[in-house]
Amino acid sequence: MTENTQQSPDSGPNSTPTQLPTQYAPAEVEGPLYERWVERGYFEADEKSEKPPYAIVIPPPNVTGSLHLGHAFEHTLIDALTRRKRMQGYETLWQPGMDHAGIATQNVVERELAKEGVSRDDLGREAFVERVWKWKAESGGQISGQMKRLGDGVAWSRERFTMDEGLSKAVQTIFKRLYDDELIYRAERIINWCPRCLTAISDIEVEYQDDDGELVSIRYGEGDASIVVATTRAETMLGDTAVAVHPEDERYAHLVGTQIELPLTGRRIPVVADEHVDPEFGTGAVKVTPAHDPNDFEIGRRHDLPNLTVLDERGMITAHGPFAGLDRFEARSAIVAALRAEGRIVAEKRPYTHSVGHCSRCKTTIEPRLSMQWWVKVGPLAKAAGDAVRDGKVAIHPKEMESRYFGWVDNLHDWCISRQLWWGHRIPVWYGPNGEVVCVGPDEEPPSGEGWTQDTDVLDTWFSSGLWPFSTLGWPEKTPSVEKFYPNSVLVTGYDILFFWVARMMMFGLYAMDGTPPFGTIVLHGMVRDERGKKMSKSFGNAVNPLDWMDEYGSDAVRFTLARGANPGVDVPIGEDWVQGSRNFANKIWNATRFALMNGATVQGPLPAPEEMSAADRWILSRLNTVVAEVDAYYDDYQFAKLSDALFHFAWDEVFDWYVELSKTVFTAGGPAADVSRRVLGEVLDVTLRLLHPIVPFVTETLWTALTGGESLVVADWPADSGFRDAAAEREIGTVQQVVTEVRRFRSDQGLQPGQKVPARLDLAGTDLVAHEAAMRSLLRLQPAGEDFTATASLPVAGATVALDLSGAIDVEAERKRLTKDLGAAEKEKAQASAKLGNEAFLAKAPEPVKDKIRKRLETAEADIVRITAQLAALPKA
Secondary structure: OOOOOOOOOOOOOOOOOOOOOOOOOHHHHHHHHHHHHHHOOOOOOOOOOOOOEEEEEOOOOEOOOOOOHHHHHHHHHHHHHHHHHHHOOOEEEEEOEEEOOHHHHHHHHHHHHHHOOOOHHHHOHHHHHHHHHHHHHHOOOHHHHHHHHHOOOOOHHHOEEOOOHHHHHHHHHHHHHHHHOOOEEEEEEEEEEEOOOOEEEOHHHEEEEEEEEEEEEEEEOOHHHOEEEEEOOHHHHHHOOEEEEOOOOHHHOOOOOOEEEEOOOOEEEEEEEOOOOOOOOOOOEEEEOOOOOHHHHHHHHHHOOOOOOOEOOOOEEOOOOOOOOOEHHHHHHHHHHHHHHOOOEEEEEEEEEEEEEEEOOOOOEOEEEEEEEEEEOOHHHHHHHHHHHHOOOOEEEOHHHHHHHHHHHOOOOOEEOEEOOOOOOEOOEEEOOOOOEEEOOOOOOOOOOOOOEEOOOEEOHHHHHOOHHHHOOOOOOOOHHHHHHOOEEEEEEEHHHHHHHHHHHHHHHHHHOOOOOOEEEEEEEOOEEEOOOOEOOOOOOOOOOHHHHHHHHOHHHHHHHHHHOOOOOOOEEEOHHHHHHHHHHHHHHHHHHHHHHHOOOOOOOOOOOHHHOOHHHHHHHHHHHHHHHHHHHHHHOOOHHHHHHHHHHHHHHHHHHHHHHHHHHHHHHOOHHHHHHHHHHHHHHHHHHHHHOOOOHHHHHHHHHHHHOOOOHHHOOOOOOOOOOOHHHHHHHHHHHHHHHHHHHHHHHOOOOOOOOEEEEEEOOOOOOHHHHHHHHHHHOEEEOOOOOOOOEEEEEOOEEEEEOOEOOEOHHHHHHHHHHHHHHHHHHHHHHHHHHOOHHHHHHOOHHHHHHHHHHHHHHHHHHHHHHHHHHHOOOO
């Protein structure tokens, strides 16, 4: 357990109970409380501290972004981990910051300029970049304020931006090192190209969706020397440089090595044999357009085919002829029409639904395009990233996600790192007038003089974010922060960016930091979905702004709902009614603590000796220690849902619904026993609030400081399992719970209102329940039996007998009539279900799920019959 040793500077020990309002108002508490935490520097990290380090980086949100439920989910988990570690005595760093988000930010600023009738080209590169910095200063980063609303305990004084001077130096440093080690090179390859943003984009920035297009089958060549290919992109046929078939496909064996005429162009192209072709798909022959398809590009390399570019950067046809200057989609229709006129169209299918890539920023259809770009040779870097996990240097949680990680890093293609943008880290390479190429490090002067120019491209945003775990600490300098907090303790992020961000951090961290991985554990969580499990999207109409829920129910309610759904690596469904339930939980904590304070619960002084305590006191302390141990184990295994559920049921079911209720009769009676229970209740609430604090920080802080007079839960000690267990007390109170539960169920079955009092006689001889009679009568609304008491119902439970006089409490005949009707319906249901399950023809034909449903109906009917029969037998005799 814990002892309260910290006192607030403006409050002494709680000799007089702090008065709490009758209701908890999150909106009045959360903002001022968070500012107080920040002002007192609780979230800051000191690299000079001798405490053991615990460091986590925030997955840097885009500077253009705002808090969405995915952020709220991830941040809640990270905040819970760091708050607990801080309470455990670690020097804790949760590193905040934002990503410059190259394409997204450039698009935002370009839209702002368009409103003024100005383009970036009108401004020029230097003025445009200045305009972006101005936008960032005025409008960027609204998510920071929203993170404060959520309660993120980040070290705000260390907030970084991927375009900061220090981080820019880190980017230039690692680029130079990779370049000098021949791990960065420039080459012409196929990339994802956005004709609207006019840049290469990463795989993660491509969104695939099913579009309605057309599939046309085109005959190339004539007579026996003809071959039919099918395509959804007829416009690219102008750039075909071969037709490919499988080497073992006998249908086309006579054509391999020959040339056939490419329609509309007057060119002749070869037929090549390549194992990439699936002979079972379509006609078994495919058109090969190396400059406009990644698979075709590889075929072209294997067969030394020319790369013929027929689409420009805006998706316009560049090939000579009648289609030159047409947009790609206009050209598609025009080319199909021309082929049809020549009798070349063998078949047409429209609509033909197929998966098409779109730019995630502007939704434009992506164009695979051959382009001169900068690349990272990932082979040795990816091998190191894979080996770090295989060798146990880095653990992936949940472990089953390892296979997805290996499937990616073991088959990683070279990474295109250049982007044709103006906003971002510019490629630190200069070209000279005589073909010279010079890569410049951060402390080197670039070449100057006539004819020298810097590369116009910028680096992929993932390049700088891949350095995040150490660039934010001051690398490449050997700073005290690097010494203290690298490697990070853990990374918490979504499985959706395992490949794009996590793998890059692993590669760069191992490369730059002498083989030391950037973190010891990778914790992967799922995506937040709506209550039906559907992806949240504005287009679906199910997207939720977490700020709206925070306004309505409080930040703690949102946090607790998200944490309760966080099973490792699994998507999280969430609905507003669940947030309402979490708000009710916060209110329950408030009301129970308020009751405790009003009745003198205290944390002052040592706990009484076990022999001074009642069974209920010993029971709740025994259960408390068990829960402390369970919560610690769940935290260490990143089982947020399980630890949240354990805390919820312990706090609500055991502390509030049982111990607090059992205490009421003790407090009413007064005396030494009441003093003991006041101290025990104070201890239980103190520890329970500490356990809950990392997930629901606002309400727990407010209540804990009122209860204990302590400075802040943020810097309070994390509870420890004292080892106290009392199995006998747990059995004894378990018997009390059994009796109370059974009698409550009987009262409900008889239609009694919860507060309705009835006379009763309790025969508790020979049981452990004698000391609990007053409490049980209070919980069950049972009056003492008078001289005229007549038992109309008798319940034997756990060795005790509870006799009740229900005469006058219920309309016996009406209740007998209702139950008889319910019994008849249950017997009819049983007969119907039994008949079906006894029908051999039904059993032979019905699907297994249907048969299971009938079996469950039978089980339910049989249980209902037993229950209703017992209720009828318990009714008073007429």
